Amino acid sequence: MSDVIKIIPFGGVRENGKNMYAVEIHNDIYILDCGLKYPENELLGIDIVIPDFSYLVENKDRIVGVFLTHGHADAIGALPYFLKEIEVPVFGSEMTIALAKITVNDDPDLRKFKNFHVVDEKKEIDFGDVTVSFFKTTHTIPDSLGIVLDCDEGRIVYTGDFKFDQTATDGYATDFGRLAQIGTKKVIALLSDSANAENFERPSNETEIAASIAEIIKYHEGRVVVASVASNILRIQQVIDAAVQSGRKVVLTGHDLEKIVNTAIKLNKINIPDDDLIVPLNKLDKLAPEETIVLETGKLGEPIKALQKMASRRRGKLRIEQGDLVLIATNPSHAMETTFAKTKDMLYRAGAEVKSISDRANANGHASRNDLQLMLNLIKPQFLIPIQGEYRLLAAHQELAEQVGMKPEQIFIVNKGDVLEYQDGEMFHGKGIEVGNTMIDGIGVGDIGNIVLRDRKILSEDGVFVAVVTIDRKKKIIIKEPKITSKGFVYVKASGDLIEESSKLVKKTVQANLDNKEFDWGHLKQDVRDKLGKYLYDQTKRRPVILPVIMEVNQHHKKAKKVSKKK
DSSP states (O other), X not given: OOOOEEEEEEESBXXXXXXXXXXXXXXXEEEEOOOOBOOXXXXXXXXXXXEOOHHHHHTGGXXXXXXXXXXXXXXXXXXXXXXXXXXXXEEEOHHHHHHXXXXXXXXXXXXXXXXXXXXXXTOEEEOSSOEEEEEEOBOSSTTOEEEEEEETTEEEEEOOSOBOOTXXXXXXXXOHHHHHHHXXXXXXXXXXXXXXXXXXXXXXXXXXXXXXXXXXXXXXXXXXXXXOOTTOHHHHHHHHHHHHHHTXXXXXXXXXXXXXXXXXXXXXXXOOSOXXXXXXXXXXXXXXXXXXXXXXXXXXXXXXXXXXXXXXXXXXXXXXXTTOEEEEOSOOOGGGHHHHHHHHHHHHHTTOEEEEHHHHSOXXXXXXXXXXXXXXXXXXXXXXEEESBOHHHHHHHXXXXXXXXXXXXXXXXXXXXXXXXXXXXXXXXXXXXXXXXXXXXXXXXXXXXXXXXXXXXXXXXXXXXXXXXXXXXXXXXXXXXXXXXXXXXXXXXXOHHHHHHHHHHHHHHHHHHHHSSSOOHHHHHHHHHHHHHHHHHHHHSXXXXXXXXXXXXXXXXXXXXXXXXXX
């Protein structure tokens, strides 16, 4: 009987982003990617979401290392949070490691972390009974790699984000020969990108996309603002090339973007033909509109919200002006579609013309339906695990796999915390583990839970209702009439009757608790919430957050102070 191999997703399944997968072989754990995702609309105030590392922390002595496929946030964004909990080696390509270092070194607690290792498609790392190797893939960032875990039982292959593009240049081109070679030996399981699995359109190659960007910029007479993801190096190169063709300068909008671009230039991953082509932000005012391209990537590499701030004139000197052309060179996720539409409306209101690269080309950094089927035919896996995408995308990938001859029982659509076990040629669901989401809000890590999110949602929808009461508990009397204030619920001056009745109800409830022999502060506040909440819902059909503020004073002390002042 052979050892059990386990595959556990910590993110990246039934969601967009947050890629992280653990493979357990012979009691060692290999971590594949360590990414984040940007919050969906209902996660009010949350900056980013990262995987839950609890299981990995409990088993940190068994972790061999983290193996990265590429330098986008969905693959490396959670690395600082992971390394704070578990210090293990990190492996990736030259560009990926350079970006990972930027991400990690931004945290003061991790500036001494140096355990990074650069690998390429020619390198094999021998961990005794497991060999880790890599293969070149095509994505929107150079030096993207897939990962192969090779053991006695066979191979586990992880594609990372990929697509096939016959026009891809050096640094981006897929090594098809290597893929075919991988498939010559038994592949137990293929973890394959599904993010574009339901798109029936023929994907545009990057040569076509570059030509489209250059044409849009060339024929606009005013200033051009390009919105792109900061780590999309390929798109940045295409914007730079378009700037050269149209005789414009490129202004980078943030320190993070400058670090990424400077890193890519040092590694020869971005070609700048003219040293004066990149202009610092503080010299933006000296450029004429017709010779300017503003490259906007926003906070955390997410440009859409940054565009909203530019449109509403809340981004310092970076403001949308009449006659600007805004070129959105990124594809928003489905969760951002409403925000995307709202942003375009705001840009038009601010006087800009708006164009999106997706209007002219099927631009996508992920594998098309044909690409996914070709990958299956090259790798020939015994089992397929669709990853990177919401459930419908994973299901679409399953359908594609069945079209090339795989049987339903060979395909596993999993959820976070599912444990797939492989032994003696069979794969099956083992006992799962608890894996949730860890939400990051400012410097808080994991301190925002469902209750806080629920309260934020209620505050955003129904507002807050505050009742302030001053009591003398010893005398069992109310010193001052309850003061009622409201934010985001009702306009106080126009709702006199509701406020007056609420004040009477609060007064009655507080007095009833004061008269009770077994007085309890917690019971008093909860009683006010319950009574006031029921009344407000009956009157308005809304449920605001109710905050009772009960203050206690001692009247004897007050009188004594007044007498002493008179003396």
